[in-house]
Amino acid sequence: MIPPEGTGKFLEKSILELHEDDLSNVGTVYHLASHKSVPRSFKEPLEYLDNVDSGRHLLRLCAKAGVPRVVIGSTCEVYGRADLLPTPETSPLAPLSPYAASKVALEMLARAHQKAPGAPEIGIVRFFNVYGPGERPDALVPRLCANLLLNGELPVEGAGSQRRDFSYITDVVDKLIALAGGPLPPVLNLGSGISFSVNEVVALLQRISPGARVARRPNRVNEIMEFRADTTQQNLRIAPSPDTVGMEKGTELTLAWWQSRDADDIHQRVLHEESH
Template identity: 30%
Template sequence: MGKVTDVRVMVTGGAGFIGPHVVDRLIKRGDVVRVFDNLSTGSLSNIARYISTGAVELVRGDVRDLAAVKSAADGCELIYHLAAQSSVPKSSEDPRIDMEVNIGGTHSVLMAAREKGAKVVFASSSVVYGRTDKVPTPEDAPLSPYSFYGISKMAAENYCRAYSELFGVPTVILRLFNIYGPGTDKGLMIDLYRKLMRDPGRLEVLGSGNQKKDYLYIDDAVDAFMMAPEKAPCRGEAYNIGLGESYTVFEVAEMMFRTLGLHNVQLSAKGGASWLGDVELTQPSVIKAELELGWKAKVGIQEGLEATLNWFQETLGRVEGGR
């Protein structure tokens, strides 16, 4: 589909949420990009507009298929590895698939990178820390994941590091915190918005409502993806990529009501755990990324939330009674 020439950059998982934003930025700086995706949760419609410009080629394939990954990596100097089983709850439903895609798939990418001489930027996650009591959490905090997804991301990180140390493959790891923004199809903000669309008078959140997490706007995350391969030594080091501020679910909900102009919404919590494997407190130290990559988040939660809500309004429709 859409054969293009002079591809130097591959984005696995490029048809998901974060991938198209990375692709967009790469194209804007003049790259020609190959997206490698099996479209299991991603969608062609997320990248169709780029394919039609001729700057992006989609190779439909599975990261567990080493031959397919190697063939797609032909000519690439840089591989952004985003393809993953990316859901914590799903990792409890089927730990085996999570392991095969996230560990096996990353290993395929690393083998391909070794053969082609490419650099790898790996999208890891804050969940590798698990329920840490070291807050704000620095990168050298012990890794003690609390979900199968966290375990597979931690293992994949270690494969990246070992491929760098033992085989000289340049790799850099980004530990992303909760990324949100236009294009998102999962996570807290869209979940709350969908509930408000169903019933603008009341909102029941999952868990206690006091889970406190770091939320990073997508444009800031993409900045980190652009800077990391340029600025990092690329010897398998990891960087926290987060806002550096945490908010409870109740606080995010209240911000949302204010921004949407909703009054008197009855806010309650379902209680119990939000889902199996959830980590209820995340707050990164972002000093390492600032010092070594020159990266720091620029978009505050209010600004990011407004942009995201605008996108929800345009794509999902408005919440009754809101602005």
């Protein structure tokens, strides 16, 4: 939540426990909270209804509190196995996991809410594989970093030919801030427009740690071979930055963050993800 300049405060609270007063004098709300693990969503599909319930509660509160603008975080997973690569915002929604389905439901809810009297201006952003320091090790880059430091292994699911459109966290934050400066797009991809294979990311880490060995794992359920954003609309609305963090540098920064943790902390983070 972004209050007017000079009146900022930090509030840590579950979305479902937020009240109208918590949003008083807030100019823009970025709704980024989510259960986001694709594999876990197959094991606990009903838990992912929280993604819809929290969005519904927040949108209702924003309308009551008079919040003028809300940015809803969605995902490239809503496209499923897209027919077009790079994938534009106009592509059909074809979710292949409970997580992706929950995000489609959230998008539909937001669109319906826009038509309600007194509703805020709402924009939906579809993130393409955001990564960086602090991310849980259920995603590719932090999982590789954590396992590299714990046991010298780089776990790869399937052949490693899966490709993803990665964006470093600071680049995404800059884009989200830039969106606050003009009319919100109804739907917008936030990505780099470039994809890297799992094997290519592994190779980046092997340059840093030449002794790291690849550990093969089974393919994921309903694996999607490639996500790559069509960034035409993004580039029209947000001027491309010359300071974008490339994949090699972003991977180095992410690994450095994991190296700054002690071994017990890394071990506990990995155990927590594996236990779910």
